[in-house]
Amino acid sequence: MKFEKRDIVLIAGLLLFMVGLMPFMAPVYAAMIVIIMYFGIKVYVGKRRELIERDVGEGICMECGAKVSNKKCPNCDSQE
Numbered sequence: 001m002k003f004e005k006r007d008i009v010l011i012a013g014l015l016l017f018m019v020g021l022m023p024f025m026a027p028v029y030a031a032m033i034v035i036i037m038y039f040g041i042k043v044y045v046g047k048r049r050e051l052i053e054r055d056v057g058e059g060i061c062m063e064c065g066a067k068v069s070n071k072k073c074p075n076c077d078s079q080e
Contacts, residue, residue, distance in 0.1 A: 007042075014038055 014034045021030035060066070061073035 010038065010041060 014037060017037075018027075018030045018034040021033065055067065057067050057069060058071065059068045061068055061076055064073065064075045066073050066075045
């Protein structure tokens, strides 16, 4: 979980969410909820990114969209 540029947008949104929670609960509890949400979102995005990178592998064929393995498309190169 490294810090990226788009995390600034996430932090700003969560701070606004925390301000919205403050009328309904103590600021300490609102801050705890926002911190848990931040790390939860970071873990979720990290897992999804790993899943996508694993699915893509070496790349995607521009003709049919299949996963490229060993620098060859299994669909397009088998037809030749």
